[in-house]
Amino acid sequence: MSPLDVKGVLFDLDGTLMDHRGATDAGITAWVAEHFPGHPRLAEAAALWAALEVPYLAMWHEGRCTVQEQRHLRLQALCAELDVPAPADLGAAYAEFAARYRGAWAAFPDVAEAVAGLAGFALGVLTNGTQPMQEAKVRAIGLAGRVGPVLTGEVLDGCFKPAPEAYERAAAALGLAPHEVLLVGDDVVNDVTAPAAAGMRSVWLDRTGAEPGPEGFPRITSLTELAPLLTA
Structure with a gap:
């Protein structure tokens, strides 16, 4: 070549x-630790979040949801996997994660x-x-x-x-x-x-x-x- x-x-x-992975790992781990302190699967949160990225981004790329909807659905899916209640205000909750993510870029x-x-x-x-x-x-x-x-x-x-x-x-x-x-x-x-x-x-x-x-x-x-x- x-x-x-x-x-x-x-x-x-x-x-x-x-x-990206380093920033998302830091962001979602901090978010889970703050909202569900002492969660027994805290160490798994980053890997779970990463695994959810591909299918939910694909939904947006394929036009099956908006980018905001895929973010909220993904956060709901993470909470379900961790067996914790999803936040009532998914937009605000995602914004908290996003702020941590941006801070680690x-x-x-x-x-x-x-x-x-x-x-x-x-x-x-x-x-x-x-x-x-x-x-x-x-x-x-x-x-x-x-x-x-x-x-x-x-x-x-x-x-x-x-x-x-x-x-x-x-x-x-x-x-x-x-x-x-x-x-x-x-x-x-x-x-x-x-x-x-x-x-x-x-x-x-x-x-x-x-x-x-x-x-x-x-x-x-x-x-x-x-x-x-x-x-x-």
């Missing part, structure tokens, strides 16, 4: 540029160096969150103006990863064809196999170095490996 092959790089955001340590090493490439962020929140994350972790446009399904005509149109429209937003763009991210389907099926290059970011990966795709364990990969 060389600069002649790739003219643009799209980054996933959560789990790639920002430590942080970039991964390898991000600044990796972005600096991609001078000359068109850059962008392709993410499945809400537009205002994902833009706020990019600002909070110090990347505003450094990683190009933040592209969510809300600005890509309702197309979220892994829909083929999401990758095609994201490439077009950079002024490029899909085959001229490399997507790097931590989700095997959304960031590796699905973009490849849509004609885009992809690299799997496996920060733990422990998961089995898809065959035939470059695999890196740190974003600092990205620039050397592109110039090899």
Whole structure:
């Protein structure tokens, strides 16, 4: 892979540029500890919350509920799993969690160096969150103006990863064809196999170095490996 092959790089955001899991773990653990002090399953709360993320986000992406409804439903589901009463005001309760989550936003340590090493490439962020929140994350972790446009399904005509149109429209937003763009991210389907099926290059970011990966795709364990990969 060389600069002649790739003219643009799209980054996933959560789990790639920002430590989303670390922030959500901290936020939901603090929320449960405050509302249900001494709960015997407090140590499991973060893993339970993470497991609920995919199905409830999918409901929103598929148009089966609003983003606010999926948040409230997810909080209800967590309370049911913990066998505690759901808050009467789910909106206020979710806002408490969200404030803790926002307070823990942080970039991964390898991000600044990796972005600096991609001078000359068109850059962008392709993410499945809400537009205002994902833009706020990019600002909070110090990347505003450094990683190009933040592209969510809300600005890509309702197309979220892994829909083929999401990758095609994201490439077009950079002024490029899909085959001229490399997507790097931590989700095997959304960031590796699905973009490849849509004609885009992809690299799997496996920060733990422990998961089995898809065959035939470059695999890196740190974003600092990205620039050397592109110039090899």
